[in-house]
Structures are given as C-alpha cells and as structure tokens.
Amino acid sequence: xxxxxxxxxRPSVLIIxxxxxxxxxxxxxxxxxxxSHILEKHVLPGGxxxxxxxxxxxxxxxxxxxxxxxxxNEANQIWRELxxxxxxxxxxxEVFNRVVAEDGRExxxxxxxxxxxxxxxxxxxxxxxxxxxxxxxxxxxxDVDVFPFLTPPPxxxxxxxxxxxxxxxxxxxxxxxxxxxxxxxxxxKFADPLLRRGFPNVFFQDHKQFPLLPYLYNIACAHHGNAxxxxxxxxxxxxxxxxxxxxxxxxxxxxxxVRRILVERDRAVGVELKDGTRHYADHVISACDGYTTIYRxxxxxxxxxxxxxxxxxxxxxxxxxxPGMMSVFVGVDGELPPDTPxxxxxxxxxxxxxxxxxxxxxxxxxxxxxxxxxxxxxxxxSLFHCTxxxxxxxxxxxxxxxxxxxxxxxxxIADFVRRFLEQRHPEIAGRIDVVDVATPTTNHRYTGNxxxxxxxxxxxxxxxxxxTHLVNRxxxxxxxxxGFSMAGQWVGGGGLIxxxxxGRFAIxxxxxxxxxxxxxxxxxxxxxxxxxxxxxxxxxxVRPMQLTEEA
Numbered sequence: 001x002x003x004x005x006x007x008x009x010r011p012s013v014l015i016i017x018x019x020x021x022x023x024x025x026x027x028x029x030x031x032x033x034x035x036s037h038i039l040e041k042h043v044l045p046g047g048x049x050x051x052x053x054x055x056x057x058x059x060x061x062x063x064x065x066x067x068x069x070x071x072x073n074e075a076n077q078i079w080r081e082l083x084x085x086x087x088x089x090x091x092x093x094e095v096f097n098r099v100v101a102e103d104g105r106e107x108x109x110x111x112x113x114x115x116x117x118x119x120x121x122x123x124x125x126x127x128x129x130x131x132x133x134x135x136x137x138x139x140x141x142x143d144v145d146v147f148p149f150l151t152p153p154p155x156x157x158x159x160x161x162x163x164x165x166x167x168x169x170x171x172x173x174x175x176x177x178x179x180x181x182x183x184x185x186x187x188x189k190f191a192d193p194l195l196r197r198g199f200p201n202v203f204f205q206d207h208k209q210f211p212l213l214p215y216l217y218n219i220a221c222a223h224h225g226n227a228x229x230x231x232x233x234x235x236x237x238x239x240x241x242x243x244x245x246x247x248x249x250x251x252x253x254x255x256x257x258v259r260r261i262l263v264e265r266d267r268a269v270g271v272e273l274k275d276g277t278r279h280y281a282d283h284v285i286s287a288c289d290g291y292t293t294i295y296r297x298x299x300x301x302x303x304x305x306x307x308x309x310x311x312x313x314x315x316x317x318x319x320x321x322x323p324g325m326m327s328v329f330v331g332v333d334g335e336l337p338p339d340t341p342x343x344x345x346x347x348x349x350x351x352x353x354x355x356x357x358x359x360x361x362x363x364x365x366x367x368x369x370x371x372x373x374x375x376x377x378x379x380x381x382s383l384f385h386c387t388x389x390x391x392x393x394x395x396x397x398x399x400x401x402x403x404x405x406x407x408x409x410x411x412x413i414a415d416f417v418r419r420f421l422e423q424r425h426p427e428i429a430g431r432i433d434v435v436d437v438a439t440p441t442t443n444h445r446y447t448g449n450x451x452x453x454x455x456x457x458x459x460x461x462x463x464x465x466x467x468t469h470l471v472n473r474x475x476x477x478x479x480x481x482x483g484f485s486m487a488g489q490w491v492g493g494g495g496l497i498x499x500x501x502x503g504r505f506a507i508x509x510x511x512x513x514x515x516x517x518x519x520x521x522x523x524x525x526x527x528x529x530x531x532x533x534x535x536x537x538x539x540x541x542v543r544p545m546q547l548t549e550e551a
Contacts, residue, residue, distance in 0.1 A: 008035055010033055011282050011516070012280075012282045013025075013029045013034050013037070013283045013510070014039065014281040015029075015037065015039065015287055016039055016258050016261075016271065016284070016293070016297070017039075017047065018038045018039075018040030018042070018045045018047070018252055018254070019045075019046060019047025019048065019447070019488065019499070020047065020049050020237070020241065020499045021047075021492070021499045021502050021503040022487070023238065023241040023242060023503070024082055024241065024487075024500040024502075024504055025285050025287060025503035026245045026250045026503075027082050027083075027245050027248060028081075028503060028504050028507035028508075028518070028520060029507050030248035031248060031520050031521065032517070033516060034507075034510075035249075037252070037281070039252075039256040040252060040253065041255065041256060041257040042254065042255075042446055043254050044238070044254075044535075046238025047238075048447055048454045049062045049234045049235070049237055049238050050234055050238065051233060051376075054436060055331065055433060056381075057329065057378065057381070057434060058235075058375065058534070059376075059436055060233035060372070060373075062454070062496075063229055063230070063233055063496070064367070065227040066079075066229060066230060066237070067496075067497045069090045069227065069229075069230060070221075073145050074148060077150065077522070078150070078504060079500070080523060081522050082244055082523070083240050083244030083247075083525055084230070084237050084241050084244075084500075085230055085240070086240055086244075086527070087526060087527045088231040088232060088529045091231075091371070092227075092229075093111075094110060094111060094112065094115075095110055095111070095342070096109045096111055096218070096219055096222050097109050097201070097343045100344055100345070101198075102347055102349045105194050107195060108341075109198075109202050109219065111223040113139045113142070113223070116138070124192035124195055126192070127190050130186070130195075134186075134216075137216055138219060138220060140171075141216045141220035144220070146168050149497060149498070149501040149504075150501075152472070152505040152508060182209075182210070182211050182212075183199065183200055183210050183215060184208060187200050201345040201347075204387070205365065205388070206363070207459075209461050214459065229372045232373060232375075232529055232533065233369075233372060240529070244523055247525075257274040258274075258297060259271075259272050260296075261284055262278065263301075266481060266482060267481070267483040268283070268284040268481060269281070269483065271297075282483065283483050283485070286485075286487070286488075287487045287503065289447075289449055289450055290311055290315075291311050292448055293486060294311055294478065295311070302478040302481040303478070304479045306470070306474075307478065310466040310467065314463040320461050321450070321451060321463070322454070322455035323360055323389045323440070323451070324389070324439070324444075324451055325389060325454050326358075326413065326438075326439060327385065327386075327387050327442075328387070328414065328417045328435065328436070328437050329369075329383065329385055329434070330384040330385075330434070330436075331436075332384070333381055334380065334381065334382065334427070336368060336382050336425065340368055342371040342372065343366075343368075344367075346363060346420075346424075347362065348364060358390045358391050358395070359388050359390065360390055360391065365386065365388065366384060366385075366424075367387075368382065369383045369384065370382045370383040382428075392440040392444065392451040395452075396440075396444070396452075410437045414435040417435065440453075455489070456490055457494060459493065459494065464493060471491065471505060476506055487503045487506040488502055489502075492505065504520070
C-alpha cells in the first residue's frame, strides 16, 4: 500500500545521499517550505567529507582547504546559510604548499605574491621572466572575486546577469588568457628542474589538465583568508550542516541504502530501500554516485547522448576522472617543532616509487594535520596524513580475490610511510602510536563513489563541460523523467563549495517548477564549536571504518 511522505500539505522531497550536496539540498528544501527526508547508507553524514577515530586521533579524510572561509563572497554566504562555519575558528597558512625534490631542494608557494616572487627569484634567477609573469597575474587575481555560486545560470534574472557582466568584464582577459595557458606548458618552460616539477604540484598532486586559472584563483583566495580550514575539519563541517538541517525540521535516516527509485508513468514517486521499505514523495533528488543513480537505481532507462557520453564513456577515462587516493594516517606521541611545514609534496626517487605500492605520480603528500585544527590529535601529540593517487582497479581486485595479499600491500605502505617520516623527522622515531591505512576501495565501500574517486570529474575537461551542460541545459534532470533531479560532484563538479552549490541549485530549479519562492537565510547559531559536536565518533569507527594495517 502506498505511503505518502508528507502529511502537512507541503511539497515533499526524498534525498538519496547525506553527503554535502544532499545535506545542502535538504537545508534549502526546508527553508523553502518543503518537507524533506535524507536517506544515507552510512552511519555518518558528509559522504567523502568525513573522518573516523582511533586511540584519540581523529583521521580527517577530506578538507585540505575550503573556499569561502572569509566573509564577503558568495561561497561564504552559502556556508553561512548552511551553518557550516557556525562558532568555528579558521586556520590559515601563509604557504599553500611546499614541494621537495629528491635531492632535498625545496620550493614554497607563498600566498603573498611579493614573498612568493622574492623566494622564487632567489631559487632560480634565470627564470625571472616566468616568475614575474606568474606573480604579476597573481596580484591581479587578488582584486577579483566573481565566481558565482548562488544561482544557476538559467535562473538568473536580467538585473543579476547585468550585474555579473559588470563584474566579469574588467577581468575578462585575465580569465581568458589564464584559462588558455596550461600549467603543463607553462611549467615546462622553467630552466630550474625544481620549479619545472614543483609548479604542477601546487595543489599537492599534479592535476595534469589544469590551466593556470585555478592555481591563481585559489592562491589568491588563500592570501585573503578565503581558503582556510574550519575548526572540526571535514566531519565537523558535515555535522554542522546536519545540525542546521535537523534544526530546520529535516529528517535524516542512516543505514538506509536505496535499492531502486520508484517510477510510475515516467515520474519518480519514491524509493525502495535494501530492506524492502518504501518511501514516497512528490520529488526525488539523487545526491549520490551518478553512474549508480542512472544505470542501477533507474535501470538505465532515462538517458540521452550527453548522459551516455558522460557516464557511459568518459567515466572510464583516466583523462576525465580523478583516480582513487591512498590515505595513511600516522599518530605520533609528541609535538613537532613549530617550524615544521604543514603541507609538503615529496618528489620520490625511482627507488622509493618502486617500494610504494601502485603510486601513480612518483610523489607523496605529507600533511601535518594536527596543525590544521586543534583537537584532531590528543594533547601533546601530532598527526600526519600522507596521500598519493593510486589505481582503484588494482586494489579492488586484490581485496576481492587475494585478501591476504591486499593486507600485505597495506602493511608495505604502512612500513614505507613510517620509515619515510622517520627519515625526515628523526625526532619521531620510536614514538609512533598508530598507523592507519585506507585504500581507494575503502572510499568506494562507504560512499559508493565510482572508482573510489574522492574528487570526481577532472575540471577543465570534456567531462566538466558536459556536466555543466546537465546544469545549464537540462537543469539537473534526466530526459523523460519527471519529479526527479540530481546533485553532487557527478553533476555540479568537484570541490566542496561546488557540491554545496549544486544542492542549492537543485532546490532553486524545483521551486521554479512548483511556482513557489526559493528562500534562504544565514544561520544565527553563534555557540562556540566544540569537539563533542562531532558526535560519538570513537564508538562509530569500530564497525564502519576499522582501517588498520592489520584489517
């Protein structure tokens, strides 16, 4: 017998996935006068924006920097509307990242253009022309913030379009030329091999298809304190939005795995869970993995050439989708010297690369996460997070067919990282409390993300263009299916602010369809954030995420 989701007479919405996009969609649905219910298969909110705990350490899996941590821009407005930054202190760093070559030489990418220029010229005077060109463009980006996150292009009014045009026109050529200049081509011109290899790793790993634009924009944001790390980190961000959502009257159910989307006469009317339970609503929003949504939950019935190209072809291209991520947390009994860099990309020798299972870019990112926000390590202790891109298919095959070898490879990684850190930080030798290893299959098991990819589509590629088409032309809908829309990184693109913005867009499109006003306002919860707001995390890690090198 069909059970209706809302008894209030208000429009009802079911949201599949309690990641940042699903939580955002839920918040905006509630603010706009709807009744919403989020169904999340895991036991925590946030999706990839998560953390787990062991022996008092909080292993923060996601946020390395967050666009929108400073006031006065659209990204920050969204976080304030979602309550994501309520009561939190923000940590900012003067160096975006450090890159260290095999021979020990290092380059530091300061967010201050004057200091960056001085440092780079001291490293390589013969590269003065390229250094000054990059820093000159960075100074220009300091005066630009015209990235719109609040309203999808099809819904912008004429005054909004004209206002945006007035903002964009003065910076048009700045954007155009730095969108056309590929980082790979730019960095290849450096005479100094350290700068030649260091520049592509400003964002920790080498994002091979990126032009200069995102590097300049994000470093400029960091200079303004608009790319910081909020107190509580990844799970803290998700918990704050979850609190905002439930305060607005929203409902969220955990351990609620959706088996299929119910469709009647080409209209989505609800979902069926794995346990057979059915929930019905006026509208369904899928904020989970895109391929799973289209070809499993909906059976591949509602597609188009664009959808099939994006999710059937490009999804399997290494040029379009980020690979999986190996993640190693190392807890240390003791505090490191105050001048220890918070983030370093180490360029590995051929010998080290050969020892590190399935490393893809011959580099290892080492971040001192206990500098990012207080509380992720017990008092008097430190926490490292080490990462590298790795092949999901390899780890999936091992885990499914050779479990002992899978564990053995994880032990190899743990041993390598332990030795690697002790060589560069001799003071930690004999003081390591815990080593925790997560493979790309871990991400896939707990989030369902295709290929265990935490980042999704690679920006500035054909896939990114087609995903933009889904927003601007198809309004986040699938052809031939009413009462349904999609949100999240597989539609709106990667990066937490774009993910949150996609949840906002989905509700704005729905409000237009229903003929009701879209409403949003900033949270006024000014209580100081405290670690207890993460919830009962020490108990939650035992079953859902026991990621030791022995397990």
